[in-house]
Amino acid sequence: MIANKEVQHLENSAVKLTVTVEKDAAKKQYQDLLANYAKHAQIRGFRKGKAPAKILEQKYGEGIREEATVKLIEESLKQVFEEIEEKPLPYSQPELADEKELGKIEDGEDFTFAVVYDVYPDVKLGSYEGFEIEVPEVKVTKKDEDRELEKIQEQNSMVVEKAEGAKAAKDDIVTVNYVELDGEGKEKDESRREDFVFTVGTEYNLYKFDDDIIGMAKNEEKLIEKSFPEDYDYKELAGKSVKIKVVVTAIKEKQVPELDDELAQDVSDKYETLADLRKDIRRQLEESLEKKFREVKSEAIFDKIIEGSELAVPTSMLTAELENSWQRFVQQSRMPEDQLVQFLQIQGKSKETVFEEWKPQAERSLKVQLLMEKIIEKESPEVTDDEVEAEIRKQAEENGQEFDELKEAFEKNGLMEMVKNDLRNRKGFDLLIEKNKIKTGKKADYLDFMQDKQ
Incomplete structure (x- = not known):
């Protein structure tokens, strides 16, 4: 079946495999498929399986040729890969090269095709000793121990509501409602946020109004004016001055446990x-x-x-x-x-x-x-x-x-x-x-x- 095979090594551990299939095997692949279609084809004017081959070729020739070509290539590659060392990597699917140059398998001539794929690289190991x-x-x-213990304290801490009348302070966890005001003092609905939660001091908020929140009590409202530099993190506010109405709706604090035997026992038995x-x-x-x-x-x-x-x-x-x-x-x-x-x-x-x-x-x-x-x-x-x-x-x-x-x-x-x-x-x-x-x-x-x- 295989008349000739040639492996050409390319860059990056790729190869080009050129295979030539004997003309009789190529033509047989096409004729066998054509005969199979002839047995089952239902063409108007002919009984099932009785249509002449020439009629089938006129009507379905291109599709049959393509299918036969694919099958011939697959069967040829299966045989060649059993014979050569340059086998494709599991994740390297051989791809047809020079597809436009493919001949027709029914022409009665040897059929030649080429595929490109990756192979296991040739590794030339240099020295690995004496460095x-x-x-x-x-x-x-x-x-370092103390730092890890502090992390454990943080992980075992509890977040609780601050006492009535307490003011927001750095590291407190606050919940706020806020909205930006326009030049006439009207609320801009598209900027409104409800129940926004952040930790004071982290600046994890659009306007970075952490310092302005410090000292506010629960349910207190405040009008905050902010001016932002040209290189501000959020482009929509860069170089602008805005007014934001903020209401604090909740203030919580983190209670960190003592470093003692009880904490150790809470961590693990x-x-x-x-x-x-x-x-x-x-x-x-x-x-x-x-x-x-x-x-x-x-x-x-x-x-x-x-x-x-x-x-x-x-x-x-x-x-x-x-x-x-x-x-x-x-x-x-x-x-x-x-x-x-x-x-x-x-x-x-x-x-x-x-x-x-x-x-x-x-x-x-x-x-x-x-x-x-x-x-x-x-x-x-x-x-x-x-x-x-x-x-x-x-x-x-x-x-x-x-x-x-x-x-x-x-x-x-x-x-x-x-x-x-x-x-x-x-x-x-x-x-x-x-x-x-x-x-x-x-x-x-x-x-x-x-x-x-x-």
């Missing part, structure tokens, strides 16, 4: 004292710090590995990575996708512009994955069944699950190999740390380091 990288000196301090809670906070902070150190070391080492290696990320692989990132972005936003797109449009962005922003990091991430695969293939770090079980046991403890139940779930859903691969990657990273020199640099603050501000 020297520097990381800052960072330690968890009491200040596993804590009996504040000291227990503080100890666990330090453990979590140190684990986060160690994880961050691994990320920073990994990025620094892979920057050097990428620089000395050769590989081109296929377009379809990059597109799939960006689409996966987009789906995670949608899930994290907790909005329907169309609503998120509208929100981006308000900011002057689109899904396409977001992809352009993400593209460099997505490409780097794929290069890291591909290079790590090569390193693991070369070093062959061993992962035992005992290590896999230990990892599942650890996950069970962290998530408050029974080990046997979690292990059964992993086995039932075919996730055991995924755990093994994760462990293999960790060992691969540990190996990179061993093969390269890590130098301690200047001291850095924990929070700055964790937020990449050092």
Whole structure:
């Protein structure tokens, strides 16, 4: 059936596959389909299945030719892909090249077509050892513990109505009704807002009248005059002066619990004292710090590995990575996708512009994955069944699950190999740390380091 096949390598791990199908096989594909249509065709003036082939060709020839061509290409590609190494990536659909140059399969000549698709990239791994990288000196301090405790206090605080006659103050949560007045002192209905809630001092309101609200009592009305600079955040108010009538309808305050054993017990039954809670906070902070150190070391080492290696990320692989990132972005936003797109449009962005922003990091991430695969293939770090079980046991403890139940779930859903691969990657990273020199640099603050501000 296949008379000839030729693979031409293009840029970015793409190939052009040219296939020539023997003339007899090409013509047979067309004639077989034509005969099949002839058996079932109902054409006026002829009994069902008795219309001559020439009549069918006159009436349906173009459609039959197209269908036969598609089937011939599909069957040919299926055969060729079993024979060649350059198979398409799962997310790379072969596309016809030079479609206008396609011949007619019923002409009695060899039929030639070409498709373009992405293949797994050829990765030429450079050196991955002997580098020297520097990381800052960072330690968890009491200040870091105190900051986390303050967050816990905030999370366990209560919002209550302020006492009768109390005035609004910074950090209070107020509810207001407001409306803008025109030059004649009339209310502009389109600017009216009822039951608008914000925290005084955050300036999370259109007119940023936080300071003007301070000192107002519940049910008090006030006429506020505001002038805005030319570079004001909201363009509709930039360079303008306005009058706003504001009525405070509710004033609430946040009551923060004391830092004591009772708070620790409220957080979790596993804590009996504040000291227990503080100890666990330090453990979590140190684990986060160690994880961050691994990320920073990994990025620094892979920057050097990428620089000395050769590989081109296929377009379809990059597109799939960006689409996966987009789906995670949608899930994290907790909005329907169309609503998120509208929100981006308000900011002057689109899904396409977001992809352009993400593209460099997505490409780097794929290069890291591909290079790590090569390193693991070369070093062959061993992962035992005992290590896999230990990892599942650890996950069970962290998530408050029974080990046997979690292990059964992993086995039932075919996730055991995924755990093994994760462990293999960790060992691969540990190996990179061993093969390269890590130098301690200047001291850095924990929070700055964790937020990449050092």
